[in-house]
Amino acid sequence: MKITQLLALPFVLLLLVGCGGKVKENSKYNYITADETAKLMRADASKLVIVDIQEKPDFTEEHLKGALATYAYPVKTDAEKARLAELLPQIKPDQKVVIVCPRGGGGADRAYDFYLEKGVKKDNLFTLKGGQYEWPRDKIKDVLEK
Numbered sequence: 012m013k014i015t016q017l018l019a020l021p022f023v024l025l026l027l028v029g030c031g032g033k034v035k036e037n038s039k040y041n042y043i044t045a046d047e048t049a050k051l052m053r054a055d056a057s058k059l060v061i062v063d064i065q066e067k068p069d070f071t072e073e074h075l076k077g078a079l080a081t082y083a084y085p086v087k088t089d090a091e092k093a094r095l096a097e098l099l100p101q102i103k104p105d106q107k108v109v110i111v112c113p114r115g116g117g118g119a120d121r122a123y124d125f126y127l128e129k130g131v132k133k134d135n136l137f138t139l140k141g142g143q144y145e146w147p148r149d150k151i152k153d154v155l156e157k
Contacts, residue, residue, distance in 0.1 A: 034116035034141070040123050043137040048109055049151045052076065060102050062095070063111040064122050065143055073143065076156050078111060086121035095125050102126075107135050115142035 036042055051059050056077050063070055063078040070080045079098055083091040102108055108131055112119035119138040126136055139146075148155065 034114050036140070037120065040120060041133065041137045042115075042140040043109055044140050045146050045151055048075070048139060049154045051107065051109075052154045058106055060098070060106050060108045061111060062098060062108060062122065062126075063143075064095075064118055065111065065113055069113060069143065073146075073155060073157050075111060075143075076154050078156075083118075083122065084112060085118040086125065092125055095122055096129070099126075099129055102131060104132070105135075107137060109137045109139055111139045112142045114144050115139055 048061075052061075052075070059077075061075050061078040062081060063074050064081050064083040064086060065074065066084050067080075067082050070078075070082065074080070079101070081091075081094040081098065083094040086092060086095065108126060110119045110122045110126075112122070115138050119142065123136060123138055127133060146155070
């Protein structure tokens with residue numbers, strides 16, 4: 012039994028470290044920091060569409076002011092993509108679109124790809140770096156809603 016436990020330990024540790032690690036950025040996507048997002052929100056929120064794909068409990072707990080809840084995470088099913096599609100008529104060509112995901116990883120990438128395919132200009136499309144989980148709550152509070 013002990014040998015089995017010893018052999019399993021490295022795999023468990025790898026899994027725990029992998030799940031808690033930072034999301035690696037992909038050069039295919041545009042990213043925006045929490046600081047940059049907050050500045051845009053304060054300057055003129057009408058020039059910004061915040062698409063929040065967090066699941067309902069996470070969105071309810073905390074989200075950015077004015078964020079549009081889609082509950083589309085993880086953006087894998089047709090139903091989840093349909094929730095993103097519902098926002099297309101609200102996105103104007105000159106607005107920046109910021110996708111908020113729990114961690115800014117795979118779900119955000121799929122939402123980004125979806126909007127790109129639907130004609131949103133890449134220059135106006137961004138993923139919030141680190142997602143909602145890494146928002147610096149102690150530093151930037153004025154643009155959060157709970």
